[in-house]
Amino acid sequence: MSYLVLARKYRPKTFSEMVGQEHVVQALTNALTQQRLHHAYLFTGTRGVGKTTVSRILAKSLNCQGADGQGGITATPCGVCPACTDIDSGRFPDYTELDAASNRGVDEVQGLLEQAVYKPVQGRFKVFMIDEVHMLTNTAFNAMLKTLEEPPEYLKFVLATTDPQKVPVTVLSRCLQFNLRPMAPETVLEHLTRVLAQESVPAEPQALRLLARAARGSMRDALSLTDQAIAFGSGQLQEAGVRQMLGSVDRGHVFRLIDALARGDGKTVVETADALRLHGLSAASTLEEMSAVLQRMAVLQAVPQMAVDASDPEAAEIARLAAAMPADETQLLYSICLHGRTELGLAPDEYAALTMALLRLLAFKPAASAEKKTLTPPEPAAPPRVAPQPAAPQPAAAPVPAAPPQALSPEDVNQAVSEALHDAAPDTARRAEPVRLPVRAPEDLRRNQPPAPASQAQAAPETVAIPVRSAPEPGVRLQPQGVPAGVPASARLVPTEEGDVWHATVQQLIAQEAITALVRELALQSQLVARDADHWLLRVERESLNQPTARERLRAALEAAGHARQIAVEVGKVIDSPALRNAHAAAERQRAAEEIVHGDPYVQRLMRDFGAKIVPGSIKPA
Structure with missing residues (x-):
């Protein structure tokens, strides 16, 4: 006896055996029970969701004669009468299936419609089932319109298509439409579990989860993949074998990538991508698996109180990653993974495209971008270098009294300069050319001592590089006192x-x-x-x-x-408007900030002793 594949062996024979299409089953069952029958039905949906199966069960329900030969139209065909058995075997004379993908011309449709004038030979109704009806030509559609609109009372049309958008609206308006939905992975998993239990095939739950996800909503694809996995695993289904057969990426790699991205660990990201290349795993599958994990993470982040499936061994790890990665980064990485899949074909190397897609998150991390916009203090200056003394003879130096306690060391001066300019200078000032300012010895930093002559300043023994810009940016105009920038000078606030x-x-x-x-x-x-x-x-x-x-x-x-x-x-x-009040409040804050900086003792000492200048426009209120 030849082997019958699982997709055909476990094809539903009644409405009660169908899974995942309860909305269609309920409507057809009620219509058959009340005998409110339409003359044309249109079933739409992706491959392997049950369009042909529903049409055959409907044909059996219309022509079932019962086990005793006295039955009528029913929603539960007996499955043992000649009509039911002949329809299941494909030899019932009053049930005709036409494949429109290979018989799409007007001649084939006219040949089918010529049979419509004859009453049923054996059954109660003639049923014409046209599969992939969207493949018919426009002429063929036009040839069947009149019969489809007003068929004989003994004739029923059943149309099936995977692309209803290509079916003319003149045909759609004459049919009762049912959309068969893709099945959820959980539904496919439950059905596979029952089928393998009847087949006595041992299977690991995680292997079945992989098959259910790979089916993408098609029960026929799920059963076909299960057949292949049984052959691959020598009669048993194990996770490692199924993963190898499907070429899918181990979720461990995916979890490692997401964890490294959450920590900003670019080295681990690159090493994991190289490991995927070494094992020959698909880059597209990697991004697909990451998208699935990120979607579950986003759900947990949005609804923390949501119950987690305890039977899923990956639930705990996904919950940990959801807590480790911020919600905005999760959404960003999900979008990057979706767009990265479309870029794989454009890159010369799909693994290089995968690496670039993953590193893109590190380049656009919200935290990283915020740090880039923050001013960082300048690097500490190098130790001061002592300049050679001039060869000219110097007069004998008189004894120098001890420096007062208020004197500052060169290191203190350098630190004060750096802090003051860091607080006062904008980001553009830090990129200006450095100006060499003299740093005096502690004994010269007396509070009441006048500045040294220019000749002595040029011969100063120590210098330090300090970025200073003494002129404002071109085009910047200073506003009058009390009127903020961007507000005309004539705009005066008169409170009311x-x-x-x-x-x-x-x-x-x-x-x-x-x-x-x-x-x-x-x-x-x-x-x-x-x-x-x-x-x-x-x-x-x-x-x-x-x-x-x-x-x-x-x-x-x-x-x-x-x-x-x-x-x-x-x-x-x-x-007196809210905008004027806000602008003048901002001006007051600006003046207060400028007064704080100008009144700071360190700033005054720098300006007095070193000729420092505050860059106009560089002071901003906190």
Whole structure:
């Protein structure tokens, strides 16, 4: 006796044996029970989800005669009557299957429709099943339209397709449509477990999980892969053998990669990628497995209280990685893995493309980018080098009194210079050319001693490199006192009583994100001129802000916050707006910051003793 493959041996014979398509089974069962039968059915879905199986079960339900020969239309065909057995064996004369992929012309369809004029020979109904109906030509579709719309009462059409978008709408409108969904890996796993138990084939649970994932929602693919795995494993299914057969990447490699990326360990990432190359594992499979793990990590991060499948041995490791990697990095790495799969074919070496895709996260880690934007203190200066003394004769030096206790050593001066310039200079100033400034000996750092002449300054024994820029950036103009940058000099704040109320109201709306974009600008740039219980009058200087849509959204936000129900906006000079108040508050903070820097004793000493200058615009309030 020849071997019958699992996909054909365990093809469902009744609706109760079908798995994963409960929504279709329930609709057809109720229709058969109530005998509310349509004349044409269209089943859509990907390969191996049960389209042909459903059509055969439907044909048996329509023509079943019962075990005693007295049965009628039923949702539970007996499976033993001549009609049921003949349909299962493919020799029932009133059930015709047409493969439209190889019989797609108008002649084949006309030959099928010529049989429609004859009543059933043996059964209760004639059933025409056209598989892959989207492959028919337009002429063939047109030839069957009239019969499909008004067939004889004894004729039923069953159409099946994997691409319903290619079926003309004139055909779709004449059919009752059912979409058979791809099956979840858990559903496939349960069915494979039952099948292998009946076949008495030992199987490891993790091996079945691999097969269920590799099937991608197709039960036929799952059973075909199981047949192949049984042959590969000599009658048993083990995880290592199934993984080798599928060419899938060991989840251990995937976990190692994700863990290394979470820790920012680029060396481990590259070494693991080289190990994948050495073992000949697929780069595309690696990115696919990483995407699956990252998706589960993202779910755990979004819903921490979600129950974890205790039977899954990978659940604990995925939970650990979800706790180790921030949620934003998980989303970023998931996106990189998806896009990286499309780039594998463009690279000269798919493993090089895999390595680049993985290292991309390290280059764009949110933490790394934040550190790059932070100013780092300059490297400590090298020990001061003593310059050679000039050959000119020097007068005899008089005894020098001891330095006062307030004197600073050269190391203290260098540290103070570095700290002051690090706090005051912007990032662009650190890239300026260094200027050599003299560092005096401790005995010269007397508080009341005048600076040395220029000739002596040139002969200073010690120097240190300090980046200083004495001129502001080109194009930078200093604003008048009290007017912040970006605000015209003529814009003066004149506080009003209504301005206090309006500023607090606008800040509240912005904090609650009740107003955004143009509506927020309208609120910030406007002045509250007058108000009563339900009506507020606003004023803006720019007509472009006074748009009907923006006014209505601002009114709705104010009403929702419990303020005015009606607003009016006029155009005129504004002297007290939230934007002006915010700008002047920023100017006050800027002046306070400048006063702190200018009043610092170290800064004053640097400016007095060394001629240091504060770069304009480099002081920013904390």
